[in-house]
Amino acid sequence: xxxxxxxAETAITAAITESQKIGVQMCxxxxxxxxxxxxxxxxxxxxxxxSDIAIKKxxxxxxxGMSTGSIGELSQPGAPLYGIEHSNExxxxxxGGIPIVNNDGILIGAIGVxxxxxxxxxxxxxxxxxxxxxxxxxxxxxxx
Amino acid sequence: xxxxxxxAETAITAAITESQKIGVQMCxxxxxxxxxxxxxxxxxxxxxxxSDIAIKKxxxxxxxGMSTGSIGELSQPGAPLYGIEHSNExxxxxxGGIPIVNNDGILIGAIGVxxxxxxxxxxxxxxxxxxxxxxxxxxxxxxx
Amino acid sequence: xxxxxxxAETAITAAITESQKIGVQMCxxxxxxxxxxxxxxxxxxxxxxxSDIAIKKxxxxxxxGMSTGSIGELSQPGAPLYGIEHSNExxxxxxGGIPIVNNDGILIGAIGVxxxxxxxxxxxxxxxxxxxxxxxxxxxxxxx
Amino acid sequence: xxxxxxxAETAITAAITESQKIGVQMCxxxxxxxxxxxxxxxxxxxxxxxSDIAIKKxxxxxxxGMSTGSIGELSQPGAPLYGIEHSNExxxxxxGGIPIVNNDGILIGAIGVxxxxxxxxxxxxxxxxxxxxxxxxxxxxxxx
Numbered sequence: 001x002x003x004x005x006x007x008a009e010t011a012i013t014a015a016i017t018e019s020q021k022i023g024v025q026m027c028x029x030x031x032x033x034x035x036x037x038x039x040x041x042x043x044x045x046x047x048x049x050x051s052d053i054a055i056k057k058x059x060x061x062x063x064x065g066m067s068t069g070s071i072g073e074l075s076q077p078g079a080p081l082y083g084i085e086h087s088n089e090x091x092x093x094x095x096g097g098i099p100i101v102n103n104d105g106i107l108i109g110a111i112g113v114x115x116x117x118x119x120x121x122x123x124x125x126x127x128x129x130x131x132x133x134x135x136x137x138x139x140x141x142x143x144x
Numbered sequence: 145x146x147x148x149x150x151x152a153e154t155a156i157t158a159a160i161t162e163s164q165k166i167g168v169q170m171c172x173x174x175x176x177x178x179x180x181x182x183x184x185x186x187x188x189x190x191x192x193x194x195s196d197i198a199i200k201k202x203x204x205x206x207x208x209g210m211s212t213g214s215i216g217e218l219s220q221p222g223a224p225l226y227g228i229e230h231s232n233e234x235x236x237x238x239x240g241g242i243p244i245v246n247n248d249g250i251l252i253g254a255i256g257v258x259x260x261x262x263x264x265x266x267x268x269x270x271x272x273x274x275x276x277x278x279x280x281x282x283x284x285x286x287x288x
Numbered sequence: 289x290x291x292x293x294x295x296a297e298t299a300i301t302a303a304i305t306e307s308q309k310i311g312v313q314m315c316x317x318x319x320x321x322x323x324x325x326x327x328x329x330x331x332x333x334x335x336x337x338x339s340d341i342a343i344k345k346x347x348x349x350x351x352x353g354m355s356t357g358s359i360g361e362l363s364q365p366g367a368p369l370y371g372i373e374h375s376n377e378x379x380x381x382x383x384g385g386i387p388i389v390n391n392d393g394i395l396i397g398a399i400g401v402x403x404x405x406x407x408x409x410x411x412x413x414x415x416x417x418x419x420x421x422x423x424x425x426x427x428x429x430x431x432x
Numbered sequence: 433x434x435x436x437x438x439x440a441e442t443a444i445t446a447a448i449t450e451s452q453k454i455g456v457q458m459c460x461x462x463x464x465x466x467x468x469x470x471x472x473x474x475x476x477x478x479x480x481x482x483s484d485i486a487i488k489k490x491x492x493x494x495x496x497g498m499s500t501g502s503i504g505e506l507s508q509p510g511a512p513l514y515g516i517e518h519s520n521e522x523x524x525x526x527x528g529g530i531p532i533v534n535n536d537g538i539l540i541g542a543i544g545v546x547x548x549x550x551x552x553x554x555x556x557x558x559x560x561x562x563x564x565x566x567x568x569x570x571x572x573x574x575x576x
Binding site for chain 2: 322323348350351352353365366368369370371372374375376377379
């Protein structure tokens with residue numbers, strides 16, 4: 001089960017609206033449940049380096065079915081997952097990546113936003129998901 | 145000078161319309177004049193492997209300011225650019241990638257389309273460019 | 289919709305049986321419909337370099353929903369897809385990779401086999417698929 | 433001297449049994465003493481991102497002949513091997529990777545498990561090794 005093109009476009013439009021409300025320039029990426037790129041945009045004036053961060057945030061949230069910020073808490077020095085960022089060709093583990101879950105509790109993809117503070121990045125990602133689904137996965141098993 | 149978000153969205157909408165008219169499922173990528181990803185979509189049902197091909201076609205067309213098909217004629221065995229695909233982390237040199245040129249003859253980006261025959265890929269890319277600019281660069285110098 | 293662990297193991301067991309019948313040492317890889325690795329084995333005595341080839345064959349077959357040999361016919365010098373192997377971090381386009389399709393005509397993954405002649409590789413891959421599904425996709429759209 | 437296919441399958445079966453006992457969904461990778469992939473499975477419902485982590489844990493344990501958790505103690509900020517994760521195309525240095533040693537004290541491969549807490553990952557890896565060999569290497573030299 002994958003996020004559809006229509007859902008992706010709806011989410012990106014909501015993300016841009018939220019970005020403009022805050023007054024920030026974002027890169028926004030959506031991946032399907034296989035962590036494969038579905039949709040991407042870089043707003044005019046956004047940091048060039050944010051493109052890859054947005055894509056990696058979306059992949060990271062999909063890879064583990066949780067928000068990137070939650071993983072980041074576990075990957076600090078001395079914490080259990082220290083260094084996990086070296087896997088999967090590079091993870092991004094600070095906020096801005098969130099899973100996309102449908103009403104049946106199935107992971108259908110993830111969104112990643114980068115371009116401002118991590119608080120803004122997360123806020124924009126959340127605003128995008130709110131128009132198409134949920135952001136929280138139930139307990140395992142959640143992927144068919 | 146770079147393709148704007150508004151131009152990218154206009155071009156992608158035209159590409160999708162043309163794809164639906166033909167009855168094909170495409171991946172469509174737009175890069176700016178720095179060959180950096182600006183916008184991307186994978187239509188529902190498109191080949192998963194076409195995502196990277198669409199992006200590489202757009203980059204290839206931007207890297208050299210000419211259509212990917214034109215480069216492909218030069219990269220055949222025995223031709224002057226044989227093996228050029230090994231550069232730049234992988235080029236795609238068959239049709240479907242076209243530069244985007246503004247009315248002043250300046251390269252502002254490129255589009256790459258993948259998902260059907262190379263004829264269809266090129267047709268959809270051309271339809272997208274026609275709504276926002278030109279597809280042919282004047283002689284050098286063409287990059288600001 | 290993805291190939292299950294049980295299906296993957298059943299297919300790999302059949303592949304090993306077929307390999308032993310022929311008297312060859314194979315690497316066998318199965319990916320799900322997101323082209324993500326599901327199961328892999330390298331038989332004792334198999335070429336070390338065949339591991340990556342088996343995995344890339346499975347991914348290639350999944351990326352485009354067709355057998356790797358079919359793509360290879362299109363990627364020869366002068367053919368429409370010449371050089372496609374440079375995409376997606378490296379494709380393998382000679383026989384031995386086949387899509388796995390369920391009874392509803394949905395792509396659920398792919399298998400890749402490497403370790404002997406391409407005829408043997410394809411034969412073993414086909415024997416593996418025959419115990420769990422079909423090898424031919426219907427026309428588009430085939431991926432949800 | 434390398435872990436055989438038969439040993440790898442025996443170990444993976446034990447790992448799956450232990451995983452099911454705990455109620456977790458794991459990715460399990462086995463490499464031979466050349467750190468080359470021998471066998472891999474991703475259980476249904478396992479995190480997609482755990483595939484690469486399991487493989488990297490197995491490689492890391494093999495590369496240095498010690499458990500990944502032991503290396504992780506040395507790679508913290510201020511510790512002697514800080515940043516070692518950047519080598520070898522990415523190491524994973526938290527628990528879940530363990531060398532496989534035969535009864536003669538020879539390293540014959542390694543196992544990596546990822547999919548739950550690091551305690552569970554290590555527990556499953558250890559359960560797998562217990563059925564085919566030892567987990568501790570004698571002093572150097574240990575590699576033939």
